[in-house]
Amino acid sequence: MTSNDILSAIVAALGAGQFQRAETLCREALRDHPQDERILVFLGMSLQKQHRLADALAVFAELTRLFPESSIHWGNYGMLAAALGNRESAEKAYQIAIHADPSNPVPKVRQGLLLLERKDYLAARNLLLDAVVLEPNSAWARIHAARACCLAQDLDGAGDLLKPWRSWTPLQNDPLQMELAQVMVQHGDVPEAVEILEDLLSRQPHLPEARLLLASVYERSNKLLEARELADSVANAESASGEQRNEAHHLLAILALRGANPQEAKRILERCGPQGQDDYAHYFQLAAAYDKLGDTAAAMQALAEAHRLEAIERRFDSPECYTAETPALATHAPRASAEQYLRWPKLLAPEAEYSPVFVVGFPRSGTTLLEQMLDAHPGLQSMDENPFFGRLADFLRNYDPRILEDLSVLRQYDCDELRKRYYAMVADRVTLKEGVRLVDKNPLNMQWLPFIHRLFPEAKFILALRHPCDVLLSCYMQSFQSSTLAAACSSLERLAHAYVETMNHWLEDVNLFRPDVMESRYENLVDDFVGQTERIARFLDLSDAQPMLGFDRHARSKTYIGTPSYSQVIEPVNRKAVGRWHRYRKYFEPVLPILDPMLRHWDYDASSP
Structure with a gap:
């Protein structure tokens, strides 16, 4: 077989979802062409599709050694390193990729996502906005950048990024459409988020994260029966993760409070506990239940913990609000004598x-x-x-x-x-x-x-x-x-x-x-x-x-x-x-x-x- 025939066969196997066959063809071809860039890329892809991420990482490591100036190879290596939990290696790889080709927006977006995980919201926002400048029509870049803007308290910037959202939907990427809905909620565009979520659920009716977010939005929109139905469905779903069921129970506690049943809200919250070490919302909810029950001491204790945890989180997006010199309620409003x-x-x-x-x-x-x-x-x-x-x-x-x-x-x-x-x-x-x-x-x-x-x-x-x-x-x-x-x-x-x-x-x-x-x-x-x-x-x-x-x-x-x-x-x-x-x-x-x-x-x- 000629080189073109081999490549055509590999591409055909990948396109047909025959990833093991694609891997076999790649390894056979590499015996004669051990440093062929295209075959190595296809090998890495076939391994990734088989969820053999460590093997795929080794292939892309070899590609970065053979072609150290390639922004694409460094970006792929970083993506796999991040997927395997090695954030430090991923960040280094993305930095090299960005330096190798500053016009490539992909490593900037992926590096920005790592910065978001690290809660370095301002740096993530700046990097993701750079990626949008490079590829202004990319829904992928704009949605991630809008999330970073919301987390960095730049709601105006997020609004500008989200303006063309109707031209993106339905996205051919369900996780990205889910993130779009989440960002819309963060930005306060709740009716639009409902539209996005209902479209997503029309295709993936049992998607727990979409049902949970829609339930939360329905509660905020005072559609309490619809919210309860969705929350119950996730709380009792075997396919839902423990975290998702916990979130569903928190929403059911809110609905219990709104239904004048603070005892039930307290029971739910005390049983399920916070959703993580930084879950200050749990303690605000718990305080509301204690308040309704007349237990002021417990309410104040829960509020103290809520504000302690919230201050830790808010220092990531607005550290200037927590300095000794900051006024009690800071404002940039002009004064006039x-x-x-x-x-x-x-x-x-x-x-x-x-x-x-x-x-x-x-x-x-x-x-x-x-x-x-x-x-x-x-x-x-x-x-x-x-x-x-x-x-x-x-x-x-x-x-x-x-x-x-x-x-x-x-x-x-x-x-x-x-x-x-x-x-x-x-x-x-x-x-x-x-x-x-x-x-x-x-x-x-x-x-x-x-x-x-x-x-x-x-x-x-x-x-x-x-x-x-x-x-x-x-x-x-x-x-x-x-x-x-x-x-x-x-x-x-x-x-x-x-x-x-x-x-x-x-x-x-x-x-x-x-x-x-x-x-x-x-x-x-x-x-x-x-x-x-x-x-x-x-x-x-x-x-x-x-x-x-x-x-x-x-x-x-x-x-x-x-x-x-x-x-x-x-x-x-x-x-x-x-x-x-x-x-x-x-x-x-x-x-x-x-x-x-x-x-x-x-x-x-x-x-x-």
Whole structure:
């Protein structure tokens, strides 16, 4: 047989799935051509297809010895080394492959994946973004890069990478489609993740990881029966791994809590235990069960462990949030002094009716309830929380960081362009109906009042207020996606300082800029829902408050609510969350002196009920 005949026979055997025959043909051919590059590659492939990874690794090691300048051979060697658990050898091989051919994106992606496993999220993000630059149309590179961006807290970067996702599906790679769904969930694109998962399950109906993620998404979307059915199916599936069954039981515990059965949730969680050494979510869930059962000591003990483990994990993506110099609640929002404000030129800007309505307040103060009430009105339209002003500030910072040090340098054209950018970002998240006003609910937009006031000086603000101790307790019992907020919640003491500092800045800014603000107290809202709703309607010049009274029905009709209170806002208004902190009073005694200025300012009582 000629060399071409031998190669054709090997390729035919590989194509027919006859991997042992392909191996035999390769070994026979290598007797006469022991250093033939193509035959060695085919031999390595045939061994890999037979799951003989160590034998395949030896073949590719020989290829790197014979052809040391080949980026492809070094990349293949690294892939096999990683599959065999030798990450150090894999990383060295990928580095050589990248150096041998910087235009080859494959080793950069594979090296990036190893960095993700090592939790070096920023380095992984940078390397994977380099791979996307080299191959911008590669779904494989973009999905992995988007995951790295999410883990590195670069949600904007992830969003840009994921924009063409509809052109990729259905992917001819089920694990990659699964990862796409996971990244979509991380990014907050939950309805899109449902679409991807349902498509995947139409082809692989019993895939445990897809059923688990879809169950979790259904729970977040308040489709509780569907979530329970999927979770039960995995918990009882022999084909599911122990880790997958554990995850299913954790989801069943969440559903038990939502079904007002905290005893069952506690039983499940204590029986199955955490999903790993770093599973801080397990302890947050356990604390919620103990809280519902009235066992405050056990709840606080579980929360201490939850925050300890979460801090370890968050230091990988945001180490700057945990330094001694970091403020209690770090922010990059620009400040403005009275002297600077006097220099602000008078500019044309939208009137109140053409400006967004901003709903602000410290997290867990009732902003989501207000948002859902407003969104239920046909004249208003809200969207999930988005850090639009942070993105605008980043744009200015990249152009010239001095602008944010003194906003008086912004002129008419600058403000007009920034407003255009703002509404372009809004259009990416929601399609505004004709003739409605936008509701921009982001609690910590209260830190951005100077910047917002520069662009929308006539805008109306609704400040959500709630007893500071109830706010702190609710925050402390949450795991927030934002590392900055998670770090602020790492202890009640730090959280108290974060609350006071944030409120002080807000009060200083309100005193300086005099925006049109209505304060809405959670306690008043739940005690006199009709009267307070009418008050809000008058403030916003709405002729009819009636639609807002049915906010819970409106919220239940939504496909997804992307805040921690997604399960509360589908219920009618009630007093269950009022005064909850009193059961934890002994844990709050040390922080009451810190909170005292705000307790007095907002006229909240810190005495026993």
